[in-house]
Amino acid sequence: MSYHSFLLEPISCHAWNKDRTQIALCPNNHEVHIYKKDGNNWNKIHVLKEHNGQVTGIDWAPESNRIVTCGTDRNAYVWTLKGDVWKPTLVILRINRAARCVKWSPKENKFAVGSGSRLISVCYFEQDNDWWVCKHIKKPIRSTILCLDWHPNNVLLAAGSCDFKCRIFSAYIKEVEEKPAPTPWGSKMPFGEVMFESTGTAGWVHGVCFSDSGNRVAWASHDSTVAVAEGGKTAVCTSLTSETLPLLCVTFITENSLVAAGHDCYPVLFVYDSNKAALSFGGKLDIPKQSAQKGMSARERFQNLDKKATSDTKEAVLESVHKNSISQISILNGGKAQCAKFCTTGMDGGMTIWDVKTLESAMKDLKIV
Amino acid sequence: MAKNTQSSRFRGVDIDEYDENKFVEEQDEASEQQGPDAREVDDLIRQGDTMTAFHVALRNPPINSKNPAVKERAQAVVLRVLTAFKSSDIEPAVKSLDRNGVDLLMKYIYRGFEKPSDNSSAILLQWHEKAFAVGGLGSIVRVLTARKSV
Numbered sequence: 270m271s272y273h274s275f276l277l278e279p280i281s282c283h284a285w286n287k288d289r290t291q292i293a294l295c296p297n298n299h300e301v302h303i304y305k306k307d308g309n310n311w312n313k314i315h316v317l318k319e320h321n322g323q324v325t326g327i328d329w330a331p332e333s334n335r336i337v338t339c340g341t342d343r344n345a346y347v348w349t350l351k352g353d354v355w356k357p358t359l360v361i362l363r364i365n366r367a368a369r370c371v372k373w374s375p376k377e378n379k380f381a382v383g384s385g386s387r388l389i390s391v392c393y394f395e396q397d398n399d400w401w402v403c404k405h406i407k408k409p410i411r412s413t414i415l416c417l418d419w420h421p422n423n424v425l426l427a428a429g430s431c432d433f434k435c436r437i438f439s440a441y442i443k444e445v446e447e448k449p450a451p452t453p454w455g456s457k458m459p460f461g462e463v464m465f466e467s468t469g470t471a472g473w474v475h476g477v478c479f480s481d482s483g484n485r486v487a488w489a490s491h492d493s494t495v496a497v498a499e500g501g502k503t504a505v506c507t508s509l510t511s512e513t514l515p516l517l518c519v520t521f522i523t524e525n526s527l528v529a530a531g532h533d534c535y536p537v538l539f540v541y542d543s544n545k546a547a548l549s550f551g552g553k554l555d556i557p558k559q560s561a562q563k564g565m566s567a568r569e570r571f572q573n574l575d576k577k578a579t580s581d582t583k584e585a586v587l588e589s590v591h592k593n594s595i596s597q598i599s600i601l602n603g604g605k606a607q608c609a610k611f612c613t614t615g616m617d618g619g620m621t622i623w624d625v626k627t628l629e630s631a632m633k634d635l636k637i638v
Numbered sequence: 639m640a641k642n643t644q645s646s647r648f649r650g651v652d653i654d655e656y657d658e659n660k661f662v663e664e665q666d667e668a669s670e671q672q673g674p675d676a677r678e679v680d681d682l683i684r685q686g687d688t689m690t691a692f693h694v695a696l697r698n699p700p701i702n703s704k705n706p707a708v709k710e711r712a713q714a715v716v717l718r719v720l721t722a723f724k725s726s727d728i729e730p731a732v733k734s735l736d737r738n739g740v741d742l743l744m745k746y747i748y749r750g751f752e753k754p755s756d757n758s759s760a761i762l763l764q765w766h767e768k769a770f771a772v773g774g775l776g777s778i779v780r781v782l783t784a785r786k787s788v
Contacts (some may be wrong), residue, residue, distance in 0.1 A: 387659075412661065471785050471786075472779075491783055492779060493780060510737055510777075512773060513774065
């Protein structure tokens with residue numbers, strides 16, 4: 270895996286372009302910086318300045334090469350590349366609180382923005398007026414929407430919220446698409462319909478992700494749990510409580526395996542067994558370098574016992590690659606079905622690219638199903 | 639400034655109740671949760687069978703109950719059992735619990751910290767150390783984020 274430190278400030282959010290040569294990220298301020306890979310270096314090639322508040326979400330549409338950004342200034346901008354310059358188009362979201370997350374739909378004809386106004390704005394382009402228009406999904410959301418993910422059918426949208434629930438909504442816009450075929454989550458999908466609502470977990474839902482087929486959805490919650498639900502007549506929910514600090518982001522890397530990362534600064538693997546409807550911990554995905562163990566004299570041992578009530582020789586230095594919480598995880602190669610590489614960015618201003626094959630061979634007992 | 643501006647007794651109406659954006663918790667049934675059976679636990683402690691008393695005390699936690707008296711009673715019963723243990727027996731007792739049991743034990747331990755009495759803090763800290771070794775930081779996070787607690 271390779272670690273690159275972009276900045277000293279946290280990276281609020283990031284997005285990759287289609288061939289993974291450019292990354293757009295927000296250095297915890299009002300701007301978006303686009304870096305291009307040049308051998309082993311990253312060069313800043315564009316700075317997008319339009320937002321008046323911190324940029325909280327960036328998504329880069331691979332096919333149409335458009336970037337959508339949203340921020341705490343309650344706006345979203347769609348950026349198109351004209352020659353060598355990115356030109357913004359304002360999208361009126363009609364929200365009165367900060368926007369928190371944004372995602373292009375798989376067909377890139379619409380995008381969804383989650384906000385603190387307790388609603389989701391689903392925006393699509395109206396050809397007649399040459400303008401982005403938005404529709405709101407309000408009920409039954411009771412608090413800020415923290416994370417979003419689209420189902421591959423371009424209609425269903427999973428949303429994790431601060432009211433402790435993960436829900437799947439229908440974001441069907443009749444102006445831009447045909448009626449969708451029935452899915453395991455339901456067959457009638459009018460706009461705003463709740464297809465699934467989670468029960469059981471307490472804690473804000475920080476990250477949500479559909480599997481590649483769209484039949485499963487996973488979410489990470491602030492009470493240190495990860496849960497997976499499978500669509501069907503009765504949606505089956507399984508959750509796993511973990512011994513670590515809460516996880517902030519989660520993604521499927523195969524149909525049965527999830528990678529999640531959060532405040533513990535290293536990614537972890539979870540494996541879902543649908544026959545037993547059970548989620549299990551797969552392993553820690555970080556290879557710390559072995560630090561030399563120094564011997565401790567008796568005097569040091571006693572001093573440690575006096576000061577810290579323990580004679581442990583472990584120092585208070587993080588051994589993981591990231592030195593601060595990991596806030597976002599994105600798939601680079603292979604899609605959600607057979608991910609080969611994924612990338613994490615965090616509050617230490619660094620970005621790490623993880624290679625699944627290398628991890629599998631480096632950690633014995635790690636099996637990615 | 640005049641002292642009487644600090645008093646809010648003149649406020650007759652609690653306007654937060656009428657805020658339409660107020661988050662209303664889901665109401666769950668509280669029927670079966672009367673807390674552990676105090677007499678059964680006492681008998682077991684007197685017989686010296688602290689392990690069974692421990693398991694009985696952790697049954698039927700009054701999580702959904704809105705009655706503070708039930709919660710107080712449950713807390714008192716659990717604290718009695720925790721105090722009755724010998725230091726060396728704490729670790730096997732914690733090991734005999736499942737994931738949910740460890741989370742529940744942590745909830746009672748932190749509840750116990752809120753109202754310290756004679757020797758309770760020292761005993762609770764011993765239990766906390768052993769429960770932490772099994773449950774990790776996650777179990778403490780779950781105590782903090784639980785909406786319905788003991």
